[in-house]
Amino acid sequence: MSATVTALDRPAAGLQSWIGPAIGSCCYEVGSEVAEKVAEASGRQVIVRGGGQRPHLDLILAAELQLASLGLESIQTLRVCTRCSSEWLWSYRREGAGVGRNLAFAWRTEISDVVERGESDRFPRT
Numbered sequence: 001m002s003a004t005v006t007a008l009d010r011p012a013a014g015l016q017s018w019i020g021p022a023i024g025s026c027c028y029e030v031g032s033e034v035a036e037k038v039a040e041a042s043g044r045q046v047i048v049r050g051g052g053q054r055p056h057l058d059l060i061l062a063a064e065l066q067l068a069s070l071g072l073e074s075i076q077t078l079r080v081c082t083r084c085s086s087e088w089l090w091s092y093r094r095e096g097a098g099v100g101r102n103l104a105f106a107w108r109t110e111i112s113d114v115v116e117r118g119e120s121d122r123f124p125r126t
């Protein structure tokens with residue numbers, strides 16, 4: 001995420017982000033070494049103790065914390081677990097290899113600010 005925010009070459013405070021859906025902490029059990037690496041980059045609060053021996057991770061919170069630490073002020077989250085929502089989302093953890101993919105599209109209807117900066121060629125209208 002840091003590389004993406006840097007590559008956008010804009011003040012981070014003016015960027016908007018949307019996170020989710022993703023596998024929820026209810027279902028995302030990982031090894032302790034994975035949990036520690038994500039916590040190192042995000043904060044310890046992303047590690048959630050599940051009912052079993054292994055830790056669970058809150059990936060949406062991890063992404064939110066990392067984006068906030070980069071300076072983003074507008075972070076929207078959709079806390080829907082892909083594994084628990086079998087009626088409308090695919091999940092590798094639920095269905096295994098060969099599962100479909102979830103896609104999302106985002107766009108702006110007003111590009112006047114891009115045109116004002118003389119960058120309209122970066123975002124062609126097709």
Ligand SMILES: [Zn+2]
Binds near residue numbers: 025084
């Ligand atoms: Zn779940």
